Amino acid sequence: DVKVTQSSRYLVKRTGEKVFLECVQDMDHENMFWYRQDPGLGLRLIYFSYDVKMKEKGDIPEGYSVSREKKERFSLILESASTNQTSMYLCASSSLWTEDGYQQYFGPGTRLTVT
Amino acid sequence: AQSVAQPEDQVNVAEGNPLTVKCTYSVSGNPYLFWYVQYPNRGLQFLLKYITGDNLVKGSYGFEAEFNKSQTSFHLKKPSALVSDSALYFCAVKGPLRGSARQLTFGSGTQLTVLP
Numbered sequence: 509d510v511k512v513t514q515s516s517r518y519l520v521k522r523t524g525e526k527v528f529l530e531c532v533q534d535m536d537h538e539n540m541f542w543y544r545q546d547p548g549l550g551l552r553l554i555y556f557s558y559d560v561k562m563k564e565k566g567d568i569p570e571g572y573s574v575s576r577e578k579k580e581r582f583s584l585i586l587e588s589a590s591t592n593q594t595s596m597y598l599c600a601s602s603s604l605w606t607e608d609g610y611q612q613y614f615g616p617g618t619r620l621t622v623t
Numbered sequence: 624a625q626s627v628a629q630p631e632d633q634v635n636v637a638e639g640n641p642l643t644v645k646c647t648y649s650v651s652g653n654p655y656l657f658w659y660v661q662y663p664n665r666g667l668q669f670l671l672k673y674i675t676g677d678n679l680v681k682g683s684y685g686f687e688a689e690f691n692k693s694q695t696s697f698h699l700k701k702p703s704a705l706v707s708d709s710a711l712y713f714c715a716v717k718g719p720l721r722g723s724a725r726q727l728t729f730g731s732g733t734q735l736t737v738l739p
Contacts, residue, residue: 512666517664539725541726548632548731549731550713550729550730550731550732551667551713551729553726556726598666598667600667602725604725610655610657610717610718610725610726610727611657611669611672612667612727613669614659614666614667614668615666616665616666617664617665617666619664
């Protein structure tokens, strides 16, 4: 089974802090994604990566950056956390090479509260 | 542009009754369609998908979905609901071709509550 893990289930940070959210997958997937989930808005794509050191902006990249130094690890960085970044953050991965390469596998999520 | 709509924010059904969670989509080319479920404070779990083939797709936990090309719908169904089916359900369709990553576009979600 594909396993996607996230470093924290719950996180509380203060406004202005630098925040790191870590995601690790164990299936050698090429693609990795970061979403935020807010009630009524569904999942919104923040950033994605299709290879080591390669990244692309999603629909809502403002206030975030990412890092992918190793294939299995994809980090989301909040340079200066703000209260409007309080949300559930979900990481996902998928394979580039399988026939159904659109299927994504999700981690358990990190619920971030910025006070 | 690819899009997916879940017209109902909330669906309530009595235990033992059939349930339907609706999804309509808009996509160019072949539709790749998915259903995911999310239990409270958890990540999304894959339920089923339609790529090609039979219009009726069977998935996990007794769920199935019917692909209807003429109505551009992919409704999730279960013949007999369980209280444990109460969760948030997301429909997704293949997203815009952007870079080399195959993306998904998600609906806004439907909260299913099964009443005992």
